[in-house]
Amino acid sequence: MANQLNYELMERSLLGTMLVENFLILNADLTPDMFQSQVHRSIFRAMQHLAYQDKPVDYITILTMVDPKETGGAPYLANLQNFADSEKFDSYYEMVLDAWREREKQKLLFHAQSGNWSIEDIQKALDRLQTNTTRIDTSITNDLVAMYELPEKPMEQIPAVPTKIKQLDRMLVGFRNGELTIVAGRPSMGKTDVMNYFAYTAGVAGFLPIVFSLEMDRTMLIHRLVATTGKMNRLRMRDPYKYFSEKQKENWVHTLTEVDKAKIHIDDRAGITVSQIRAQARSIIRTNPERKPIIFIDYLQIIFSNDTRGGNQTHMIGQISSELKRMAKEFNCPVVCLAQLNRGVESRQNKRPLMSDLRDSGNIEQDADVIILLYRDSYYAELRENANEEYGHEIAAVDTRAYVDARGNEPLELIVAKNRNGPTGSVIVNYRKSTGQISDRGVVM
Template identity: 45%
Template sequence: MIAEKAVLGAMLKENYLITESNLNVMQFTDPVNKMIFQSMIELRKAGKTVDMITLLTSYSPQDLGGANYLNDLTNYAHLERFDNHVGELLDVWREREKKNVLHVSAHEDWSIDKITAELTALTDNRVNDHSDILSMLVDVYEDAFIEKDIKEGAPSGIDKLDDMTNGFQDGELTILAARPSMGKSDVMLHIAKQSGWKGYLPIIFSLEMSDSSLRDRLIASTGRYSRSRMRNPYSMLTDRQKEIWPQAIGLLSETKIQIFDRSRQTVPEMRMKIRKMMSEHQGMKPLILIDYLTLIHSDENKQNMHLQVSSITKELKAVAREFDCPVITLAQLSRAVEQRQDKRPIMADLRESGSIEEDADVIVFLYRDAYYTKDEDDNLMEMIVAKNRNGPVGTAVAQYNKYTGEVLNGEPISERVVV
């Protein structure tokens, strides 16, 4: 019953898991665990916090196994492995129910069809992935004759890029790749801001930079401050720049950006945090941004880096599908780029490129010619869409200010920003 204890312990720590798990009482085996889960559901429905104190004061401690048993449950909790423990619990329940179906069917002489239907139903308790083509066709029967609004994805704020991708789409994995110092993190933060202002919930997993570093970058690009001045805003900002500081802070607060900056995070850990943020921000569609791919920690003991990256990209694609949201992860390019005369990236430049090419729905490379020419007047950034599973490929051009981190769609930055 360790899986049951781990599930209940996690629910005591994070109450939103009580309803998010989609479990029911009969799927637990131990009678005490059933009673605890039923009590949790009732308290949750009543709008009460579910913890050891409320359980013991609201119900008979003896029915719940006593204070020591409840306290012990939290020792089994492992939030990052919650989904695995739920799966183990369900496997035990299915095996128990399968034996029960076969026992009853033998005594009551069920037909093969009824036995098959009952056994099949055991696999449908969490996810129904069946679609009937007829009902699907009915949904789109009038699409050729009646104009409908086209669903746009999370915006990048760069018109041509959004034209090619129709925004970052739900259920899709996008790889944003470049060599160091090309502006990957600034583009990620730009996308986070743009999507946040459009009602998305941007969730950033920063495996390299701290949350305060990201905060300062966000303020700099929004207020058009040189990042060097962000080291000491009080003494280094001009009076005019200080005047717009509250406005920049206010604009940023509207994005609802969430940042998790612990290094060596795993995909299961990210999944748990996403679920928690969605519970706390009901009705908001998440946009997941990860900086960056090869810093994601894998629990699996794979010596081969290619196998690790392959496993991680497949997990990220599954996250996009599970939460029906866009997932964007940054990636580094190999040094092979530097050996060519034309240093614009190609697919082969992706580190461990085979698995990334296979799993990604969209791959965007960033390239700045000024990085190599050292031309201070050149602020163009090319966004090269090298793969687009559901749309065209091509290049979008943005304006980029390396001093402030601002990314723009319009007129040259040099004419707009005070550095």
């Protein structure tokens, strides 16, 4: 009974969320019979009818379609919006769907037993049940017809999100729709600066960068973006009034305007799930239809998972990476997720990372379309220099200036270790740690 009540509340939440976000009515692949409650079936049937006619869906328009008694009464219908929860929509959808499948399975097995079905017929029926939630055209005939005139006219290029790094764009053709890219490195290697560069570049190119910063708070991330765009030392950003030069103060408004042009969105909630990321991204995409989205997440290993079976971290990370890949396909946009590398890389003589260095790798190598590993020589020189300060004569002194040119640039290696649809290899860019700037080697900063 309690379990039935829980499903009743979840169904109310689904209907309430769809009343608030009408586009979900046709996007969610629900049918009226998937609801346990007859009242909810009637409500959803009316909602679908209105949505198919491209009419607004609210409790007033629903009451014009059906008798109030069939909807539980006008007050019940009006109260549904109080149960709306877009962040939990996907989770509730899956649970309601599983409950429907279980009910249908029990009906199927009853009919199979009374009708003395063969095992083969039972298996076919169960397979149809599993794939019956979405009507998919699996024939390739229409696809072939669409290709008929390809040799006779220029092909329309599907825009990928550029990186403005020539060699990397040549290798990846930019970040592509439906692809999951993992950018991995050791702590302080420059992952967040790389993400900021990709996000800003995408925004300036006319795309919609949506950043989920699970580790760094919103203010700090914005300060980093401003410092990079304005070519300002990040230490000066701690107190611009005190440390900025007169020229920097004069350029301040211009710098803020340039950052705003990228139209970046930042969600800095800690410990959120992929479902919450999906819900927030969906909302942002919905309210910014003029731009094609690209989603950034910092970082993979601290995304919260509801799946805690056995407390197996590797299993949970694998589950999360699979969900991220599904999200990229669902939104038909690129998803770029940062990730940590194992400490073991530092014990090797050659410290350039490998895919096997991904922490709690699980299915990351399998799910990702592109894996980029970050490496810079000066990182390990900095570690040795810090250790030298701590332990004195026990560790040989290292001059980190050997890795940095007169302008403050140092080489940062982007190792494309996996590229499902293209070549692999290394790309070296300029990295200025003091400001977070990244640029092509052909560009002087």
